[in-house]
Amino acid sequence: MSLTIAVARERGDGESRVALVPETAKKFAALGARLRMEQSAGVSSHFLDPDYADVAMQPGIAEAYAGAGLVLRVTPPSTAEIDALPEGSVLIGLLKPYESKERLAALNAKKITAFALELLPRISRAQSMDALSSQGACAGYQCGLIAAARCTKFFPMLTTAAGTIRPARVLVIGAGVAGLQAIATCKRLGAMVEAYDVRAAAREQIESLGAKFVDTGVSADGAGGYARELTADEKAAQAEKLARAVAAADVVITTAAIPGKKAPVIVTRDMVGRMKYGAILVDMAAESGGNCELTQPGEHVIANDVNIHGPLNLPSRMPTHASELYAKNLYNFLSPWIRDGELAFDWADEVVAGTVLCRDGATVHPTVKQVLGEA
Amino acid sequence: MSLTIAVARERGDGESRVALVPETAKKFAALGARLRMEQSAGVSSHFLDPDYADVAMQPGIAEAYAGAGLVLRVTPPSTAEIDALPEGSVLIGLLKPYESKERLAALNAKKITAFALELLPRISRAQSMDALSSQGACAGYQCGLIAAARCTKFFPMLTTAAGTIRPARVLVIGAGVAGLQAIATCKRLGAMVEAYDVRAAAREQIESLGAKFVDTGVSADGAGGYARELTADEKAAQAEKLARAVAAADVVITTAAIPGKKAPVIVTRDMVGRMKYGAILVDMAAESGGNCELTQPGEHVIANDVNIHGPLNLPSRMPTHASELYAKNLYNFLSPWIRDGELAFDWADEVVAGTVLCRDGATVHPTVKQVLGEA
């Protein structure tokens, strides 16, 4: 019996992405897999059922998952969804591995082999499977748009008959994948963009997009290329430089994150207090706690007349392309292991081994085990 | 007694602009005028009361208008607001001159001298007073942002490890002030932009922004430089070319308008029916009826799986800069006639004469009289 791949509609709050798009469906089918999908699962991403020529449509999630060997998801399954998963099946998605012990237990109880794409090793070969990057790009772009749309000023400079509009000042904190995309988006719109990141390589990357690096004047580069601990004075100097940049900005976008940890708090209540009246702060890290002390995930807070937005699930705002990229990530991850309609992982492979979360009824990822205290 | 200029908080639905900003307040004061303003009138535009150093703050609209010789407004006054206007005072604003006979009657009853900036002659000298242009620029920019934010796709092309995203196709119909700004905004975001306008000069203007002109192959240029009536065949050919462009677009932005008239219907129900699933239409002309047959002003309609947005009062979404530009338009219009704190118009001046709507208890603008049948 050949491999059956199953996809259900994502039921998470405001989730409009889908783990399978018509293009990847066709490719999976070409590898000999059979495909089942809950009907209308792609509609919110603007993929209609007839677009999925190679997929058998099912009335509900239970029907879709029934008999599946491999289940593709965007978000982690709820308890009810885990119930629908066939015993011993393979599950892959952005499973938020550090979020819930209970979920892991439920998966292990059903002997699910689970791959969490957040755990994917960031080696060159795995870039095409890197869902954090692809969704990060979407998130960064959306951050830029949200900031522009919410700002009560023009982003670009505008010399008009009624006077000259000075360009808006945008500060992006955290210049990873999403931060760089936010920089690029704001730059494109004509804003004066500054950015800051703790990584030493970030300066060049920021400048490569034509933005200005906020030089805190403090270098964390120590002997032998390792980062060194900063002194208290240095930390204070750094914070003050950053606070000044925050105070000067019309828009602040924060994207700083540390994998597997709560987001660092960078913009304090105090710094918000020094911001301009009517300024905007878009905190992309809201999901993992927020880079701003005042951020309320999913809310629009007005504090000291500053608008603090903590948008959640940003990629879901552009589901067509976010799904397309995500589905390709999944396909790139899985396709090497599907031969003649059979799924067979090489457990020695660095990428497979690094991404697997649960296997044979146990949580196997070392970092996750360590963080969740299940070691 | 010297001139008193009064400003009240705009009470219109969702109106967040203000007719006086701190910078123009200072300039009016320098001309010898006294200024009164309803308190917090600038707050929604992010101008705080203490920013208006030269203005006497008043608790309410009645107090603000009391004894005023010149009243600055953004929107037309409601009946209640007209009541608050001092008899014989001068009123200036975007007064929607063609909208309501009753309003004109009320103004005339109080012998208000009213200037409607919509009527401003578009001569070179008057460009700095042209509120339609300044607010149109804001509206066009917002249209671009709304379209990008609502689109479920990336606007720019993106070559990523998970595949290449093709740039979104944007079609802008109507390339006046706002349309050109929408083109520029979408271009900046990386979209492939096409645009269409009936004016012959529009082609070069559209191309000057790097966008593509939708060539319907039909020229309306007749003998002697006048536009000629198109034949039925030609009209059909034109409509079909445009329909094809509409069908190919991910985003359609319509901005076509005819001064003082209902907006022309350009995108028919039929054309919407041929649009892509999930496509976006932003109809900037919603306020004057809409360029799309299905537009509901102020609503988000989903028809044939196409999202039709009919946003109202777009400049009000960026009140800081919109107010700044608008207030300067007002200042530029008025300042030549304020000498030593006295207001004295030269009624022979082309600009003054062209803009005045009501004077000495009568509606005086010929076109308005004609349109409203009061001739």
Place this chain on the structure above:
Amino acid sequence: MDGLLALYIFMLAAFTGYEIIAKVPVILHTPLMSGSNFIHGVVVVGAMIALGSAETPLEQAIGFFAVALGAANAAGGYVVTERMLAMFKKKEG
């Protein structure tokens, strides 16, 4: 002097002159005219030779005239050119 060789020299000198000028900015036209004006001031050398072998008073008179004119050409040409070219002072980048 051998006419043929002179012809070759004429040809090469003309070619050289042409090559040198071929692509000058118009802004240099006047200084260059002045500079080449200076260079043919070398006629003073010829005049000196002529005067140096002058015998009759007439020859001496013409010779004196020739040398003075030639010297003026050279000296004046230099000064004027030098002053014109002062405007091409190199700016510190």
Place this chain on the structure above:
Amino acid sequence: MDGLLALYIFMLAAFTGYEIIAKVPVILHTPLMSGSNFIHGVVVVGAMIALGSAETPLEQAIGFFAVALGAANAAGGYVVTERMLAMFKKKEG
């Protein structure tokens, strides 16, 4: 021949040669070397003159040799250069 005049001719010719080559792209180095190789094939004219006035068999032999070599230089130089430069055919823009 007047040595001094020859010196002037040498100088001018050298200057001309230098000016002509001063800024050529490297891609032209080889064709240009080949082309100038062709030009000094004009030595065949000298060889012809020499042979044309040769009296003794030795002179005739050397002269024959010289003309043949010179002719080879000229003919070969031309053909090869021409072929090399064929790659600079103007493309239709």
Place this chain on the structure above:
Amino acid sequence: MSLPTYVQGAWFGGALLFIFGLKGMSSPASARKGIVVAGYGMLLAIAATFLIPGLKNLALMLAALAVGGAAAWISGKKVKMTDMPQMVAIYNGMGGGAAAAIAAIEFARGDAHSTVTTLLAVVGALIGAVSFTGSCVAWAKLQGVLKKAHRLPAQNAVNVVLAAISIGLGAAMVALAPAQPELILGFFVIALVLGLIVTLPIGGADMPVVISLFNAFTGLAVGFEGYVLGNPALIIAGIVVGAAGTLLTQLMAKAMNRPLSNILFTPMVAAGGGEAISGTMKEVGAIDAAAMMRYASKVVIVPGYGMAVAHAQHKVWEMTEILEEAGVEVKFAIHPVAGRMPGHMNVLLAEAGVPYDKIFDLEEINGEFGQADVALVIGANDVVNPSARTDKSSPIYGMPILNADLAQNVIVIKRGKGTGYSGVENALFYTDNCRMLYGDAQPMAGEIIQHLKSMA
């Protein structure tokens, strides 16, 4: 006349230095060094001449050198910059006179020469003499001594007749050599008159071209007399200048858009001084636009709708970068309604990557045009039309404009004589300090870039 080797060598060295000097002068970057090099060549050549054994009339010679040299040196130092052209003319004329005088001495002496030598001596004398009196007239006109253009009734016919006579006399001198003193005298008189008559009707505006032509003439005369004297240094200096001068004359005539034959034979009827061409659009080449900006200290760029139409913004910014690298201060002046939509120029300049701190609006920049050496107007028209200030009947009256006209030089890039949005003529284009660079803004900016680079 066999001369010592060191004299010959020094002359050779002088000739070499002249060539290098002239080469130096052909590029703005090395021009100053060029004249100095040539100057050393001159010193060397003169010094060597003193070493000729048996030189007679030494005192006289020194006196002549001192008188001629000092007078010219001092007048050259004192003359105002604006009067330079006439000084060049007069010095040049002197050179021509010297060449003619050398020939005169040879004729006077009556030595036997080969026909070729006599021929060249006569030709040199003729053109030297023409150059002498012609240059004097040029000087007088430019200096304002001669106020009117004097045109004889049948000017061209007179010219031809005079030229024919002088050639005839010259031919006679060659045929009869050594010629009678009367013939010689007649020849010189006619030649000198010819120079006068030819030059008198030419208008002041055309003078620079004519001076350049006489300059080439003098060069040839010197070269020919050099042949007569058997002096290769003179030959080379003279002929190099003759060739260079001829080319230069053509280039100048081309730059003025007047064929040389027009200038010489159908002179413009100059009203008064040299102001004949005021009130017309004056074209300029990209190379000059480049040079004017390269050697400016401040340039203000005024972009308009034409820059947008041409998509020239990237090139314009590249040009700016090169200028700044060369130490020129460059600013962008954006008129409130430049282009066709609010912020039109901003969009484009941002796209090209022009940093915001180089962009100034009307109020910020208008005071600075007065200090700008060059205002470069790229595809703008209405926004720099000075009649908006003064002409009440103009449709753009009352619109504030950018004061580009106050800059020392204005260069306008546009495709042709097209008007702007408002459809009115622009008085700026006709002012004295304005030059038109016709062409699409993108390729034109590209050409300027190319020339700027060659001036590095």
Place this chain on the structure above:
Amino acid sequence: MSLPTYVQGAWFGGALLFIFGLKGMSSPASARKGIVVAGYGMLLAIAATFLIPGLKNLALMLAALAVGGAAAWISGKKVKMTDMPQMVAIYNGMGGGAAAAIAAIEFARGDAHSTVTTLLAVVGALIGAVSFTGSCVAWAKLQGVLKKAHRLPAQNAVNVVLAAISIGLGAAMVALAPAQPELILGFFVIALVLGLIVTLPIGGADMPVVISLFNAFTGLAVGFEGYVLGNPALIIAGIVVGAAGTLLTQLMAKAMNRPLSNILFTPMVAAGGGEAISGTMKEVGAIDAAAMMRYASKVVIVPGYGMAVAHAQHKVWEMTEILEEAGVEVKFAIHPVAGRMPGHMNVLLAEAGVPYDKIFDLEEINGEFGQADVALVIGANDVVNPSARTDKSSPIYGMPILNADLAQNVIVIKRGKGTGYSGVENALFYTDNCRMLYGDAQPMAGEIIQHLKSMA
């Protein structure tokens, strides 16, 4: 020997055509016309020579012309493109031989000459002879007839001694003129041997420079013999070529990064044929990068993070436009992870205004590299590293890469020997068809643009 005017005139014309021809050849646009012009000059000069009255040995002369000319013509037509350099060498050697032979005839004849004339004859003979045998060796090496570099134990000492002897013999010939036949013979033998010995140890890779040097030598020899024969056409052609050739030799040595003295006196020990330099990074100048692309029919540009760092996108697009105008097909190949964020290159290229239809992703373009004449890699590294395909131990193993290495030529612009994001060496840079253009991507692209423009 006084010759009829028409012969002299024809030679003069020939010399003129040579100069114009050479001038033409110095620019790619006019090079083909240049050789044709020079060809006419040659025909003119040869034809005129036949008109010299009293020319003896006419049959012999025609035979020699026919034999030499036909042999060279045919071999020149037939030779493979890759074998051209050795053909140039051998033709050049023949010219040197001819010059030496002319001198030999003059010596054999024993006519009385001035010392200067004899001296120039001897010098011409010496360098002509050296050029003759030297060029033959160069030919033999390039043709593969001589396989090894033959280096004598004390090569430099031997060179010096031989040179000293030949100069000594030459001096003796000048002093004793007319010299004894033995002396003459000895002189020629030593000179010929000198050419052999000097050239034998030089490696194949350096040969083009040496050939150019011999070319200049032959030019000088021809010029000197021209003096001896009193033929200014020979003098001018010879000296112009001598000067041009000397400069060219220096330029070539510079382009190879090897001072001329190194090439001549400390030759590289070439392992086998001319392959000594394989496996090293080979530098290239901007002018060559420009020429390679200008005369390509298809160029694929691979931008990477370095283009972003350098903000070179505007220049790169300008370059592209110029290439396209010249008829070159240009495409951009964007690797999925080029740069440092998804879509990094897209943002930049869009900013520069590169139209989307010129931008291709890996899957679309990878098949096309094979047909590309040039792949221009601008600040990219990892994304074109072929070891990602094969080297399992590499950190980038398994990443799909752009097949830039399959293009006929690869030009890589980067600042130095820096590695990319992954920190690994790139094998592409060491391949035979790859050339490095070192420098910041922005000024480098600028330089390429400048050179492209001069090739318009």
